[in-house]
Amino acid sequence: MTEKPLRADAARNRARVLRVAYETFAEEGANVPIDEIARRAGVGAGTIYRHFPTKESLFQAIVADRLRQVVEHTREQAAADPGEGLFAFLFHLAEQGATDLGLTEAFAGVGVDLATSLPEAEREFTGLMAGLLAQAQRAGTVRRDVDVDDVRTLIVGLQAMRRFRGERADRLYPVIRAGLSPR
Amino acid sequence: MTEKPLRADAARNRARVLRVAYETFAEEGANVPIDEIARRAGVGAGTIYRHFPTKESLFQAIVADRLRQVVEHTREQAAADPGEGLFAFLFHLAEQGATDLGLTEAFAGVGVDLATSLPEAEREFTGLMAGLLAQAQRAGTVRRDVDVDDVRTLIVGLQAMRRFRGERADRLYPVIRAGLSPR
DNA sequence: TGCTAAACGGAACGACCGCCCCGATTCTAT
DNA sequence: ATAGAATCGGGGCGGTCGTTCCGTTTAGCA
Numbered sequence: 001m002t003e004k005p006l007r008a009d010a011a012r013n014r015a016r017v018l019r020v021a022y023e024t025f026a027e028e029g030a031n032v033p034i035d036e037i038a039r040r041a042g043v044g045a046g047t048i049y050r051h052f053p054t055k056e057s058l059f060q061a062i063v064a065d066r067l068r069q070v071v072e073h074t075r076e077q078a079a080a081d082p083g084e085g086l087f088a089f090l091f092h093l094a095e096q097g098a099t100d101l102g103l104t105e106a107f108a109g110v111g112v113d114l115a116t117s118l119p120e121a122e123r124e125f126t127g128l129m130a131g132l133l134a135q136a137q138r139a140g141t142v143r144r145d146v147d148v149d150d151v152r153t154l155i156v157g158l159q160a161m162r163r164f165r166g167e168r169a170d171r172l173y174p175v176i177r178a179g180l181s182p183r
Numbered sequence: 184m185t186e187k188p189l190r191a192d193a194a195r196n197r198a199r200v201l202r203v204a205y206e207t208f209a210e211e212g213a214n215v216p217i218d219e220i221a222r223r224a225g226v227g228a229g230t231i232y233r234h235f236p237t238k239e240s241l242f243q244a245i246v247a248d249r250l251r252q253v254v255e256h257t258r259e260q261a262a263a264d265p266g267e268g269l270f271a272f273l274f275h276l277a278e279q280g281a282t283d284l285g286l287t288e289a290f291a292g293v294g295v296d297l298a299t300s301l302p303e304a305e306r307e308f309t310g311l312m313a314g315l316l317a318q319a320q321r322a323g324t325v326r327r328d329v330d331v332d333d334v335r336t337l338i339v340g341l342q343a344m345r346r347f348r349g350e351r352a353d354r355l356y357p358v359i360r361a362g363l364s365p366r
Numbered sequence: 367t368g369c370t371a372a373a374c375g376g377a378a379c380g381a382c383c384g385c386c387c388c389g390a391t392t393c394t395a396t
Numbered sequence: 397a398t399a400g401a402a403t404c405g406g407g408g409c410g411g412t413c414g415t416t417c418c419g420t421t422t423a424g425c426a
Contacts (some may be wrong), residue, residue, distance in 0.1 A: 179362025
């Protein structure tokens with residue numbers, strides 16, 4: 001249970017690798033060579049592999065952290081305006097995807113399968129979506145025949161729009177909003 | 184200008200490669216090894232490279248043909264019901280993406296950049312969309328503040344939903360339809 | 367049937383990448 | 397200060413993939 005404390009240089013390098021991997025995955029996506037991250041962090045590839053057994057595990061660590069941030073940010077917002085919570089969440093996620101290729105790919109299943117590799121994060125995320133959806137439906141801003149699974153699908157679509165079409169995707173937010181409103 | 188006629192075996196192999204590449208890209212996407220196509224076609228990799236200078240040029244040839252089919256299919260449908268033309272086009276494209284990974288990737292920019300490598304096909308496609316959109320707006324089934332560029336963005340989103348979420352994407356068609364309707 | 371140029375196919379090359387190995391280096395407790 | 401252990405880093409292995417090369421085969425013609 002208790003992790004044995006790392007030596008000072010090891011702890012420093014681990015933190016450094018995490019920070020650099022964070023930026024690099026965001027810029028380049030899950031497919032950057034591990035050597036590129038090592039180069040940017042000023043360490044050897046071997047050092048990365050001492051802290052993370054595989055490239056995928058490093059990517060997972062980053063994605064898990066990113067998801068945690070999104071969940072936290074959304075929880076704060078959602079309390080303010082129940083009817084807007086789901087929309088704020090959807091569009092925030094799309095914006096995040098714009099500057100974080102790794103996050104977008106994670107949702108699309110590139111580099112990780114969230115459901116099997118990060119089940120807790122996955123469950124928390126699904127719970128959040130279900131809450132926001134129910135809340136919005138209760139407030140009357142979202143039609144009743146939409147379910148959590150549909151929200152996931154929408155996220156994939158929105159992220160793709162953002163990723164491949166950049167800011168042009170913003171113009172579709174009103175369309176999505178209108179489409180989700182009760183008829 | 185006039186192509187010198189191919190030897191019988193060369194013509195046979197060229198046709199065979201095209202047919203197999205068509206199926207293989209559809210199933211596996213732009214990233215299948217050329218060796219896999221060669222194996223399925225029962226030829227050597229060298230034979231493929233005698234007919235197509237690069238893997239990308241082969242992929243382009245397939246995609247161009249695929250686009251031509253979609254345009255033709257849409258032109259036939261669009262005359263029938265002006266108001267429905269754009270919706271039929273959008274959802275047809277999404278369905279195509281379901282069974283043709285190569286086509287989906289082409290729209291997302293994987294394997295080819297349509298605008299620069301197939302400019303004529305690109306132009307024809309854009310013209311088709313513009314026509315369908317104007318027609319739908321005239322018929323009053325699509326809101327006026329949507330433009331051709333928005334339609335492109337929507338296509339990217341729909342294809343992504345189809346690709347990563349399978350038939351679950353169908354459930355969002357009504358949402359998109361409602362979102363596009365005039366308020 | 368024999369000849370030649372065209373076409374074939376698959377081995378081989380080079381570039382890339384994830385991951386591991388191991389000699390060199392650095393930390394820390396004494 | 398020093399010994400010994402923990403850590404470092406980069407060269408190298410094994411595998412993949414796009415592309416080329418070249419010895420062999422075959423179509424087409426006289």
